[in-house]
Amino acid sequence: MKEAVDFSECEACACFAVRRAARAITQHYDRRLRPAGLRATQFTLLVVLARGEPVPLHRAAERLGLERTTLTRNLRPLLAKGFVRVDPGEDGRERLIAITPRGIAAVTAALPRWRQAQRSVARHLPRSALDALAAAARAAR
Amino acid sequence: MKEAVDFSECEACACFAVRRAARAITQHYDRRLRPAGLRATQFTLLVVLARGEPVPLHRAAERLGLERTTLTRNLRPLLAKGFVRVDPGEDGRERLIAITPRGIAAVTAALPRWRQAQRSVARHLPRSALDALAAAARAAR
DNA sequence: ATCTGATAGGTGTATCTACATCTATCTCCT
């Protein structure tokens, strides 16, 4: 008789739970933002840039919790649309990322749609849940 | 004088919070699972298949909260490694997905590594946080 | 002045994700 391994404990997989929620929630935001021509990821990036001075790529990546190389790729569609600009920094190694006026216009136009998406979802995510997520992410080392 | 739009409310973006956590946590699991030759996504899929009879693709996608088309693509690397098998179903439209003996061996070998990844992260995600995530995902319609 | 190690970015490659759209098959109605 075959001794089947028991995987029932894996039902509680934290990685699966968080990824699944991220998929569903991202789809939700993406659908709401679509008429504004932005994805959720792009909206987030533009918001970060809109709120500060031009930042070197590695610092922006750090703030967003992204790999530097991922941010390089994520910038592509925004560069193509003229929503962001990349300039050389004083430090010759750095590239400064900045939002353009067209980027400001796009993210401003998208803001009401973001609010709509946020309303229906954030209600279910109390501070304690967000804190737990952040703590789990920090523990992931 | 330029009237800057205020994006400070976007700091609380639920989509960003969940995506960021998903990135960090996925990296954590991926690193632990790497010596076993599996990604977190692949491990999850194999576990689902290991726990049940062969299922039509659309049903597996439903269980995983994935688009059917996404699952089609996610199967590719597992098919290439011979970890899963796809057979025609009685219903000529359906394809039945099943795990192979090699797939069983792979997911069994990865289980201790999954446990290790799970231990350090799940501690910070109480039931209430997971419930909130699930509720938020359900609200995302 | 120069060498060495650290830091910033980009590229190649692979995977994950979803939408729009297409084909094949099934079900049900007439």
Place this chain on the structure above:
DNA sequence: AGGAGATAGATGTAGATACACCTATCAGAT
């Protein structure tokens, strides 16, 4: 039997993600 609508999957396309590895530049030591 035959047609209409529903359902299951696959493919084209685009974006998001990370790792391994490469180049360019800087900072500090000698």
